Amino acid sequence: MNTITNTLPSNLTVSQPEGAAGNDRLDQAAFLRLMTTQLQTQDPFDPLDNNAMVAQMAQFSSVAGISEMNVSLKAIAGSIGDNRVGDASSWLGHNILVPGQIAAPSAAGQYSGEFHLDANASNLSIDFLNDRGEIVQAIELGEQPAGPIAFQWDALDGQGLPLPHGSLRVRVNGGATSGLSTWTTVEAVQSPADTANAKLITPRGEFTLGDAIRLS
Numbered sequence: 356m357n358t359i360t361n362t363l364p365s366n367l368t369v370s371q372p373e374g375a376a377g378n379d380r381l382d383q384a385a386f387l388r389l390m391t392t393q394l395q396t397q398d399p400f401d402p403l404d405n406n407a408m409v410a411q412m413a414q415f416s417s418v419a420g421i422s423e424m425n426v427s428l429k430a431i432a433g434s435i436g437d438n439r440v441g442d443a444s445s446w447l448g449h450n451i452l453v454p455g456q457i458a459a460p461s462a463a464g465q466y467s468g469e470f471h472l473d474a475n476a477s478n479l480s481i482d483f484l485n486d487r488g489e490i491v492q493a494i495e496l497g498e499q500p501a502g503p504i505a506f507q508w509d510a511l512d513g514q515g516l517p518l519p520h521g522s523l524r525v526r527v528n529g530g531a532t533s534g535l536s537t538w539t540t541v542e543a544v545q546s547p548a549d550t551a552n553a554k555l556i557t558p559r560g561e562f563t564l565g566d567a568i569r570l571s
Contacts, residue, residue, distance in 0.1 A: 446541045446555065451567040456525050458483070458537040459558035460510060464517025467507040468525060468537035474501050476530030481506050483523040491520055499530070522558065536568055 450461065458466045466483060479496040492508055506525075510518045525537060537559070545554035545561070554561045 444544050446567075446570060447544065448541065450538045450540050450571045451555065451557070451562070452536050452538050452569040452571075453557075453559065453562050453566050454534070454536045454568070455559070456535050456537075457522050457559055458525050459522045459539045460517060460520065461538070461540055462517075464510045465507060466510060466523060466525075466537070467505070468535065469503060469505040470527060470532045470535040472499055472501050472504050473531040473533055475499070476501075479504075479527070479529045482526040482528065483508060483520075484526060485520065485523060491523065504532075538571070 452469070458468055460466055472479070476499050477497075479499045481494045481496065482490045483492040483494075485491050492510065494506065494508060496504070496506075510520055512518055525535065527535065539557040539559040541555050541557055543556035545556055553564060555564065555567070
């Protein structure tokens with residue numbers, strides 16, 4: 356058996372020379388220089404396949420295009436974020452439909468919302484409960500087909516003034532439901548340093564613009 360002896364100088368290393376400059380990014384200019392060097396140093400008896408070279412160029416162009424598109428999308432997102440607070444401020448005094456089972460009265464004392472009835476129901480009803488779990492109002496809807504159901508209760512006294520119930524919990528009885536949401540009024544807009552996270556202040560609490568299902 357032949358023995359291979361290492362005859363390389365002991366001080367030979369593969370480390371980058373001191374003071375050498377470089378980075379880990381391969382941009383379009385660097386890619387073209389690399390390809391030019393590859394063409395210049397290729398084996399003349401086994402040249403680089405044209406199809407492989409075109410495929411490499413196409414792949415790099417796709418990556419470069421995606422990178423440029425990401426930069427553009429970030430710029431667009433930033434522009435949209437800057438405008439969101441201005442858009443949200445126009446919602447002041449309007450009502451938004453937001454998910455959840457808590458209903459807050461409007462300035463006129465009205466509780467309203469909607470949900471989706473997943474299957475036909477023969478005896479559907481809605482209860483409004485206070486924080487002690489007591490039913491302060493029950494609404495009989497009777498037989499209802501599957502689909503979206505809107506509800507409303509004008510909580511007024513004998514003189515037509517809003518009753519002081521405050522926020523109430525909505526409970527649907529007699530059917531399989533989903534997507535329970537209620538209407539609440541936008542009373543203020545909170546603008547943090549990150550404008551994309553502007554908050555809508557309502558009697559039900561704080562919501563983002565993305566939480567709003569509809570605006571009225």
